Amino acid sequence: MSEPLRCRGMYDLLPADMERFRWAEEVFRRTCLAWGYREVRTPTVEHLFLFTATGTLTPQALGRVYSFLDWDGWSGERVVLRPEGTIPTARLYVEHLAAEPLAKLFYVQNVFRFAEGDARREEWQAGAELIGDTQPLGDVELVLVAQEVLSALGLGGVTLRLSHPGLVRAVLAKMGLPPEEQLRLYDGILEGDAEALARVQERIPELGAPVGLLLAEEGQGSGYLANLRSVFLPALPELAAPLEELAQVVAALEGLGLQPRVAGALVRHFEYYTGPVFRLEADGRLLGGGGRYDSLIGLLGGRDVPASGFALYLGDLLPLVSPPRARAGVPAWVEASDRSPGAIAEAYRAVRLLRERGRQAQVALSPSQGGEPRLRLGDGRYLVTSGGRQREAASLEEAIALLTGEGRR
Incomplete structure (x- = not known):
């Protein structure tokens, strides 16, 4: 078949997947529950205004959502297929859990975003959201939860990168650019556009040091942050607060034996985040990331409350995962000697009895399926074959006893 029957950008998950x-x-799930997080699930369809009126997604991101009119016959509301997990979870918190001073929530659910060609348009995210005044502890905890999940999955060589959008925000604010132009310039910086960096340098000559050291380079942990302070704070004191917030998280993680890398510019849509952000990468794949978004709950109509979260991207993670092989016992096979209703019913009754006694069992759907041990029944006869030896039992109960070892002599 030259053309797949499934929709472009949608992919099947086969048994091995x-x-x-x-x-x-x-x-x-096990890791999140151990850390005190509770599982939630949000609807696949959400109101479009959640993502527009709050300004929580950029125009570029909104151009990739699947939206349609939810028509009731007289009027309609524009809705979208859930494009990400954080905003719906924040909406859930505002509607149901706002009275709680601290909410620790997690989810595993699919998200939908338009992509070009055969790129995935449906992704699965495993995410956690921490809503409440927990910083900087919450920033550290979320990194540790994500790292523990990856470690438990047997993934090594994971690189942890941290940044703070306040660094970029301070530089772009100094340039006096309108918001739309700031976004375009920042995207160019992330893509390594030398012209974008040159433009920043030209507009802020008082920085002295090359702006690429702040926005295009990265370094190791606390030492790199100390260098950034000494080089850029004299000319741009607005960097002090984000550098201090980032330094707290980096130092705590280093105290726990982690070796985070620090980058001045790390995540797209920097206007969405308000505090430290992080990314986890391995084998050239972005496995997950997240950060602090203190303004989101208020924008959705709730009280102003700090919040942070992360998501692991299962589409990139699953190819690296090798689940442990369960030690499966050899099943007992039950074969009906004919296709009469009575023989069929008794075959499935035998399987049920075997399972009730702790024995794996299946009905052989054809004479060639399965092997030994095997019970062939019908016409009032019960033939048990095991180890090449065949024995006839007087009843179904005796045949079950032979297959479970209870009838051995």
Whole structure:
């Protein structure tokens, strides 16, 4: 078949894929529950205004959502397929959990975003959101939860990168550019556009040092942050607060044996985040990331409350995961000697009895399926074959006893 029947950008999960998926999901759920997070699930369809009126997604991101009119016959509301997990979870908090001073929530659910060509348009995210005044502890905790999940999945060589959007925000504000132009310039910086960096340098000559040291380079942990302070703070004191917030998180993680890298510019849509952000990468894949978004709850109509979160991207994570092989016992096979209703019913009754006694069992759907041990029944006869030896039992109960070891002499 030259053209697939499935929709472009949508992908099936085959049995081997589902083994990896369920293993990753189980590890993520177990880890989150151990850290005190509670599981939630939000609707696949959400109101479009959640993502527009609040300004929580950029125009570029909104151009990739799947939206349609939810028509009731007289009027309609523009809705979208959930494009990410954080905003719906924040909406859930505002509507149901706002009275709680601290909410620790997690989810595993799919998101939908338009992409060109055969790139994935449906992704699965395993995310956690921490809503409440927990900083800087919450920033540190979320990194540790994500790292623990990846470690439990057997992934090594994971690189942890941290940044703070306040660094970029301070530089772009100094240039006096309108918001739309700031976004375009920042995207150019992330893509390594030398002209974008040259433009920043030209508009802020008082920085002295090359702006690329702040926005285009990265370095190791606290030492690199100390260098940034000494080089850029005299000319741009607005960097002091984001550098201090970032330094607290980096120092705590280093005290726990981690070796975070620090970058001045790390994540797109920097206007969405208000505090430290992080990314986890391995084998050239972005496995996950997140950060602090203190303004979001207020924008959705709730009280102003700090919040932060992260998501692991299962589409990139699953190819790296090898679930442990369960030691499966050899099943007992039950074969009906004919296709009469009575023989069929008794075959499935035998399987049920075997399972109730702790024995794996399946009905052989054809004479060639399965092997030994095997019970062939019908016409009042019960033939048990095991180890090449065949024995006839006087009743179904005796045949079950032979297959479970209870009838051995």
